[in-house]
Amino acid sequence: xxxxxxxxxxxxxxxxxxxxxxxxxxxxxxxxxxxxxxxxxxxxxxxxxxxxxxxxxxxxxxxxxxxxxxxxxxxxxxxxxxxxxxxxxxxxxxxxxxxxxxxxxxxxxxxxxxxxxxxxxxxxxxxxxxxxxxx
Numbered sequence: 001x002x003x004x005x006x007x008x009x010x011x012x013x014x015x016x017x018x019x020x021x022x023x024x025x026x027x028x029x030x031x032x033x034x035x036x037x038x039x040x041x042x043x044x045x046x047x048x049x050x051x052x053x054x055x056x057x058x059x060x061x062x063x064x065x066x067x068x069x070x071x072x073x074x075x076x077x078x079x080x081x082x083x084x085x086x087x088x089x090x091x092x093x094x095x096x097x098x099x100x101x102x103x104x105x106x107x108x109x110x111x112x113x114x115x116x117x118x119x120x121x122x123x124x125x126x127x128x129x130x131x132x133x134x135x
Contacts, residue, residue: 008118017116019087022080023105026112031057033127056131059096062104065130069107072129077110077122084109 014022034056035049043049055061066081073081085106092101114123 006118006120007116009116011117014113014116019084019109020089020105022112022116023084023087023108024112025115026084026108026110027057029111029115029123030062030108030127033123034131037127037131059093059101059104062107063096063100066103066107068129069126072126073110077114080113081106081110 031053034053038049038052043052056065070078070081083106085102087102087105087109089101089105092098096104111123111126114120114126
């Protein structure tokens with residue numbers, strides 16, 4: 001039986017995945033981390049939780065998050081980020097620029113890669129860099 005909450009895929013299995021597949025998983029991981037972080041910090045109403053979550057997970061916000069973590073990435077992580085950033089997408093949502101959306105996709109790809117690799121310690125470190133001044 002596979003453990004989908006604590007995956008440990010090999011680098012070969014992850015390399016075989018599409019960048020947008022990794023970003024799809026990474027988007028969910030990032031949003032779950034944001035939701036958990038907000039809830040454990042005392043944000044209690046559903047409306048406030050939703051609005052604060054959206055403020056963190058939008059493409060514009062994720063692009064800003066990239067600026068906080070990019071200087072701290074190792075060569076492998078930066079390569080994964082670039083793989084996601086350079087992925088071909090069919091559309092860009094309103095409210096974000098082409099560059100913001102691609103940067104956000106890069107961060108999502110990195111989060112998906114780290115999660116599927118079982119590197120939750122590194123995920124936590126990067127997430128803390130993103131939210132450290134928000135507390």
